[in-house]
Amino acid sequence: MSGPAHHHDHDHGQEVPSDFALRVKALESLLVEKGLVDPAALDALIDTYEHKVGPRNGARVVARAWVDAGYKQRLLANATAAIAELGYAGRQGEHMVVVENTPTVHNLVVCTLCSCYPWTVLGLPPVWYKSAPYRSRAVIDPRGVLREFGLHLPEDVEVRVWDSTAELRYLVLPERPAGTEHMTEEQLASLVTRDAMVGVAKVGAPA
Amino acid sequence: MNGIHDMGGMHGMGPVEPEKNEPVFHATWEGRVFALNVAMGFWRKWNIDASRHGIERIPPAEYLRMSYYEKWFTRLLTLLLESGLIAPAELASGRPAPGTAKLDPPLTASRVAETLGKGGPTSRDVPSVPRFCAGQPVRARNLHPTGHTRLPRYVRGKRGVIDRDHGVFVFPDTNAHFLGEKPQHVYSVRFAARELWGESASARDSVYVDLWDDYLEPA
Numbered sequence: 022m023s024g025p026a027h028h029h030d031h032d033h034g035q036e037v038p039s040d041f042a043l044r045v046k047a048l049e050s051l052l053v054e055k056g057l058v059d060p061a062a063l064d065a066l067i068d069t070y071e072h073k074v075g076p077r078n079g080a081r082v083v084a085r086a087w088v089d090a091g092y093k094q095r096l097l098a099n100a101t102a103a104i105a106e107l108g109y110a111g112r113q114g115e116h117m118v119v120v121e122n123t124p125t126v127h128n129l130v131v132c133t134l135c136s137c138y139p140w141t142v143l144g145l146p147p148v149w150y151k152s153a154p155y156r157s158r159a160v161i162d163p164r165g166v167l168r169e170f171g172l173h174l175p176e177d178v179e180v181r182v183w184d185s186t187a188e189l190r191y192l193v194l195p196e197r198p199a200g201t202e203h204m205t206e207e208q209l210a211s212l213v214t215r216d217a218m219v220g221v222a223k224v225g226a227p228a
Numbered sequence: 229m230n231g232i233h234d235m236g237g238m239h240g241m242g243p244v245e246p247e248k249n250e251p252v253f254h255a256t257w258e259g260r261v262f263a264l265n266v267a268m269g270f271w272r273k274w275n276i277d278a279s280r281h282g283i284e285r286i287p288p289a290e291y292l293r294m295s296y297y298e299k300w301f302t303r304l305l306t307l308l309l310e311s312g313l314i315a316p317a318e319l320a321s322g323r324p325a326p327g328t329a330k331l332d333p334p335l336t337a338s339r340v341a342e343t344l345g346k347g348g349p350t351s352r353d354v355p356s357v358p359r360f361c362a363g364q365p366v367r368a369r370n371l372h373p374t375g376h377t378r379l380p381r382y383v384r385g386k387r388g389v390i391d392r393d394h395g396v397f398v399f400p401d402t403n404a405h406f407l408g409e410k411p412q413h414v415y416s417v418r419f420a421a422r423e424l425w426g427e428s429a430s431a432r433d434s435v436y437v438d439l440w441d442d443y444l445e446p447a
Contacts, residue, residue: 042257045301047322049260055324056331057271057313063263065340071252071259074344111347116394118416133236133380135280136296141347145262148254149246151296157238160382160435161425169244180421180433184236186378187414187438188276188350189394216246 075144078109079192080213082119082142084206087197097121100192104142114141114190120183121194122220127178128193129167129220131159132185139190143215150219160184170221193220200226229374230381232288237382237425258297265304270334273311276348277404281376282306350398352411359441360415364390367447368417368439376404379443383435387447388419391436399440412441 052058082104086093096103100117104110117139120128132138133156138146149155158166163180167173174180183191195217201209204227216222235241253259269279282303283291291299308314318325335343360366368383378400392415399410416436421429 041298041301042255045257045260045264048301048305048319049264051314051318051322051324052264052268054330055314055318055328057333058264058267059333059336061337062267062333062335062340063260065337066263066266066344067253067259069340069344070262075252111345113347115347115349116351116397118394131236133382134233134378135283145252147246147250148296149244152244153235153238153241153292154244157235157241158244159236161237161429163433164430166244170246176430177432180430182433182435184380184435184437186380187394187440188397189414189416189438 070140070145074140076142076213076215076218077210078107078144079139079142079215079218080210081107082109082192083194083213083218084210086119086194087201087209088206093194096194104192109141111141113137114139116189117142117192118183118189119192119194120181122196122223124196125178127167127174127180127220128191129159129163129180129182130185130191130193131156131182133157133160134186137185137190139192141190142192143218147215167221170216172222193218195224198224198226229284229376230372231284232291233284234381236380253297261297261301261304265300267333267335268304268308268313270343271311271313272334273313274307275398275403276350277376277398277400278406279303279307280400281404284376352396352398352409354396354411356396356412356441358393358413358415360390360393360413360444360446362390362392365447366390366415366417366444368437369443369445371443373401375401377401377443379439380437382424383417383419383437383439386419386423388417388423388437391416391418394438397440399442401440401442410442414438414440415444417444 053060086096096119100119104117122128136146136151160182163182164174185191212224212227214222217224283299286299286302315325367387370385371379394414396411397414399412402408402410417439419435421433422431424435
């Protein structure tokens with residue numbers, strides 16, 4: 022995919038032309054000098070998504086739904102309001118929908134057109150979610166994609182793929198694993214992974 | 229537009245490659261590009277649809293070559309120049325044009341948490357009669373607009389069923405081009421996998437796609 026001058030994989034940010042960081046720095050300096058951006062606001066934005074908003078939020082939503090039937094009902098009926106009960110609201114979570122996995126239904130979330138993702142509960146999306154392989158294949162070969170993630174679904178399980186083409190943002194409510202009846206809400210939240218809330222994995226039983 | 233970004237159903241892109249313990253940003257500049265895009269949006273010179281269209285207009289070969297935040301950087305340059313927030317000469321020299329008064333940024337550090345918490349809802353509380361209702365069979369129209377659209381190619385001309393009505397939202401096809409919000413109902417439409425991909429697909433599976441009134445016709 023790469024030309025000789027640009028030796029890096031598409032949609033991966035690891036190996037970038039060395040002058041690229043300089044171009045970004047130059048643009049930031051220009052915008053700061055013109056008074057168009059506050060560099061401290063940039064620091065705060067980065068800090069928010071590196072340290073404050075991430076999949077731990079979504080895990081708390083899932084754990085609450087597992088232990089509180091009333092909450093689960095509210096979550097499935099009006100996800101935006103139910104998620105706001107736990108304090109998670111705002112940018113790229115303005116219009117939330119939660120879809121429930123069951124023994125007979127498995128849900129998978131994708132954005133084929135760009136990279137739409139529920140930031141308030143999962144943070145910023147991982148590279149694979151934004152990549153051409155996932156975006157192209159999730160809708161035409163969801164079972165193949167799931168197998169690559171190590172999830173082999175029986176033929177009699179129905180797969181529902183949710184393509185985030187509008188401003189609705191989707192969170193999968195995974196199945197609560199067996200053997201967790203004794204666990205507290207906080208312990209349950211620690212089992213819930215980002216991948217399970219996108220629908221490319223199940224929540225594993227506690228070790 | 230029938231662009232490279234509209235990837236649903238394409239072949240040849242390779243396997244999905246998750247990275248273990250992936251960082252939020254892979255380099256410092258990625259975080260800066262992300263934050264610059266978010267912060268500059270608060271000048272309200274563009275909207276989320278125009279912003280997405282900025283990425284879609286990257287030429288296909290470049291789109292595939294670039295990393296995610298390289299695309300965001302390129303899109304930001306496009307929007308900054310088109311909106312007049314910066315001039316080409318300023319970009320070339322790296323310095324504000326002589327005599328330019330320094331402005332006050334709309335997003336300051338102290339307002340970041342509150343502003344992100346509010347978000348930018350795109351639902352609109354205006355009366356709009358839904359043209360369809362849950363359970364109704366519909367067909368995605370066979371439209372090929374050259375501008376921005378959120379009607380993916382893989383559903384055009386295909387039959388589905390309205391699963392639910394999400395309410396009234398801004399219409400991207402006009403909003404992206406600053407031609408008005410044209411608020412209308414958005415529905416989750418269920419397409420059987422076999423309707424989209426033929427007999428080799430599982431008879432049980434389906435794809436749910438969120439589509440605006442203007443994208444649909446009765447079936």
